[in-house]
Amino acid sequence: MNAFLAELGRQLVTRWTAALLLPGALFAAAVVLAEVLGQRHAVDRWALAAWWDGLAAGPAGGPGAGLLLGAAAFLLGAAAAGLVAQSVGVLVSWTWSLAGAGPVVGALTARRRRRWERADAAVLAAERALLADAGDPALRDRTRRAVARRVAVCLVEPARPTWVGDRLHATDVRVHRGYGIDLASGWPRLWLLLPDEARGELAAAQERCGAAARLTGWGLLYAALGAFWWPALVVGLVALPTARYRARLAVAVYADLAEAAVDLYGRDLALQLGLPCPDRLTREIGEQITAIVRKDDVVPRDRRAPAPRRP
Template identity: 35%
Template sequence: MMDGILSELGKRIADRWFAFLILPGVPFAATVVVAWAMAPFGAVHALDLDLLVRRLDTHGATVTTTKGIVIGCLLLGAVTVTALLVRELSLAVHRLWTGRSNALCRVMNPGIQRRRRVALDAAENGGYAVPERYLPHRATWIGDRFALVDERVAAQYGVSLARVWPRLWQLHDLRTPKIVTAAWDEYAAATVRVAWALPYAALSPFWWPTLPIALTLICLGWSQGRRGADDFCLTCEAAVDVQLRRLAHIVGVSLPHQRVTVAEGHEIDRILAKGAYLPLPRTDDDAQRPSR
């Protein structure tokens, strides 16, 4: 369902190589140079700008030499390798944020129960009930938000989001894909931002200011990820709400109520499945078996 859509979209992080990986690699390369320059002076002088300037001036003459060119090439190669690592880490961050792991759910169970209580208390104060299928059950808030899209679409229309989404995507006007893609890019950028925290943290033994930089990236990335995930889920639901009637007409499902109900949704799902879930053929033994 939504997990399959997210897996496909997660692979598109690599498509944004320049914006998500190369551009952040420039300040990281500068940080590596500063860490290398300040490491011999210890933590006390880590923020001594005068010392940093003198240190860089001392080694600035080697930039145009063969040794400097070799060092520059090694630095460029190291940053490229780091960017490749960050790309893989961003996918790991995405999998972590979806919160589907049973082990992670067991570890985060207190947080899950707290979110359930908050949802139930809000419903009680508002005078309405929350279906059990809508309550939090994944390890993270972002994972619950993604899972909720599946549940809401299935409850309202009786269709599988993963099955109807590729068809709905082809029915959209030019504006809708841009909105959905922008929301996804916001979320994907957040996973990359958190992934960049690890290389910065790895530099902290040599230059301690990179540690607060890493912590800042994690906090900002988590906040940005929540906003991006929420916007993405809202745009996906809106796309289903707007275009599902049109899809019903295209596949030949009549709408006697002028809207898609669960019954029509099941019919749409059956058509799109293309016989993948046909009933088993009856055998002679089944025909002779008395009905209960």
Template identity: 35%
Template sequence: MLPGALYLAVAAIAVILGRRHALDLPLLADHLTAWAASPGATRAGGQVVLLGAVLAAAAGVGLAAQALNSGAERLILAADWRTWRTPLRQLAAAGVQSRRTQWVTAHRDYHRLYDQAEQARQAGTPPGEEQRTERHAAYEKIIRISLEPPDRPTWSGDRIHAAAARLDRDLNVDLPTLWPHLPDSARTEITTARAALARATAMGGWAVLYLPLTWWWWPAALITALLATIAWQRTRTTAEGYALLLEAATRLHLKGLAENLGIDPADKTPAALGQTLTHQLHTQPPPPPAEERQTPLPRPNPSPPTASLPPEPASPRP
């Protein structure tokens, strides 16, 4: 209600002042005074009707914002960008390819500097401060692009994907399968972090709502830019925290989860343990329905009996 009411207030200001008098506060005060002195605003019945209309409009704006928030979150995290419709999917694919090219270039630069430092160290001349600074800057450039090879068109989406990619590579763990089975405390922290990420992306939806107001009132562009900037910063921060928490909780509770399921982790490597847990917790799809055999109709003149064919092997389970 409150964000919706604030939006209605800004929209009313935009309609009253317009472009020519965008910052004319006395004009705004005159209009508000005239509205307050009108008969509809001074009577109890009119006030009730006005309050009900404002609350209903604020609720409607809130519902519209929630719909936009879902779309903004889907665009920012881009977890399912390969299923988007053609124009968006092509743009996302181009973004992923661009990020991969930048990541590969930065990765090569870093390894070139690293190899030079190793060769200098083996030759008895350790790299100086300038070389270490350059190598550190090259590594930071990789991190700014993505921790792992980019798979999504946005940094926030790649940061969450990196957690799943690391766990799959290091521990053979399928993160979506494993994390719901973590202890209650870990799942509560993960759910809280995910809610914070949703609130951060919601700012982007509100920025989209404020954008049309710039047609009537140019200061709304400043509000839109401010909300978009806050959404961008908070989304990156909360995505980082959410991904760190997912990866840390999984690594920390892997052995405990195995013990709760009756699996002895003592004789297994972490990768073997993660593969065993993923296999045990993964829900198999239902088997395909058996083909109904139709009984052939008797023939008037049956042919001589032939050797029966061996039964078809059962289809392997996925």
């Protein structure tokens, strides 16, 4: 047990250092440069060299206590920046699944829905043309391109203001349409049945989603620092679209893995819940799984135990 705790502590320190402390140290260094150089001498290496020489010759370069306090302040600033970036990442992850009828959220969702409806109408028109002349290869290519454009918007009718949120929502919808399973309620039970390899793949994909959200936090911090030092704005403008691309990629992989877990191990979940499933998982069995995991009324009224009378 002691060896396990020591290894766990080492992994936590390593993960903290890689995920937050090192990027935080870079951001703290950027803050120092913004304070020293400012907008006017943003890339003036001579001004930086003069500041460094003055720092080495000043009181901070003499007594060890001053130097130690400066290093401690730098590390605390780096840790604080890492915590802020992580908090912003959590907020970004929360907005991925945001739903509602607010003015901003509703407008963004309606815009995505209109795009999807136009793409869906193009798919229907291409399919009708293909039915009229199934042997035309040009019509087949047109249909494939139309389907690809619709999928690029969303796999199902959009219900979230962002692509990432809709991709996660589409997994719930597709699993419910195919098997009748409420994935939100059934996922904890299914997770307990997954082998270690499947859990590892899902955990790695989830970690990549979190890393993309944290990168968004760093991008926003650098963009805000750009008001005082314009090179930081350049870093932020590069980090934000990179984070968007990485978030889309990571969420798509995670959603595909979650759906694949239901495809491969949904029958095992039915058997563990005591449901007969001699062949493949069907929608009827999936609806029974949903009723059990959601604790719905699965027992007929005439077989229920009578409620105890109050004294």
